[in-house]
Amino acid sequence: MKSGWGIVGVFAALAIVVMPSAGCTINACPAIGYIRTLTVNIEGNVAAVSDVSVCNESGCSQPEPTAASPAPLKSVVTEFSPEPQPTASHPPFYGHRYDQDTWVFNVAFGDPAKVAVKALASEGTVLAEQEHDLVWTMVGGTAQCGGPVTTPPIQLSVP
Numbered sequence: 001m002k003s004g005w006g007i008v009g010v011f012a013a014l015a016i017v018v019m020p021s022a023g024c025t026i027n028a029c030p031a032i033g034y035i036r037t038l039t040v041n042i043e044g045n046v047a048a049v050s051d052v053s054v055c056n057e058s059g060c061s062q063p064e065p066t067a068a069s070p071a072p073l074k075s076v077v078t079e080f081s082p083e084p085q086p087t088a089s090h091p092p093f094y095g096h097r098y099d100q101d102t103w104v105f106n107v108a109f110g111d112p113a114k115v116a117v118k119a120l121a122s123e124g125t126v127l128a129e130q131e132h133d134l135v136w137t138m139v140g141g142t143a144q145c146g147g148p149v150t151t152p153p154i155q156l157s158v159p
Helices: 005-021
Strands: 036-044 051-056 093-099 102-107 114-120 126-133 154-158
Touching (some): 036 051, 036 114, 051 093, 114 154, 126 154
Antiparallel strands (some): 036 102, 051 114, 093 102, 114 126
8 A cells, every 4th residue: 555655755855955046045034133323422511511312202211120029928818809000101212321421322223313312410301412314334244134233423502
């Protein structure tokens, strides 16, 4: 009694040989999330600057999230009563002070074309504010799969 597996094997081998010669290629992109960063360099009265904010039409920056402290232990309850969950809003930028005169912001999504940058004093007073057009340039990867992009640093002068 003959098995049908022999014919299936022949077709499988034929498909392996014919597909590359027929121009069928598989182009898989790696599953990598590229971080887009925006750097702000403060010039002038650096000591007066307590915070730097970057804003666009989607909102303003927030400090980068930090690890949360462990939640206190709760007693066991017999009835289930869910705690209300806060509504999540994702800022377009997360930033931190890199050194005395440099702030670095991670762009949460997209490549914004324009931002407003503010240098703030400790009490919240705006010391300097400027709008900037951003030009993003790919610095790696491929046109098909994408890759990391960068934009020149923003210079913000504080009187």
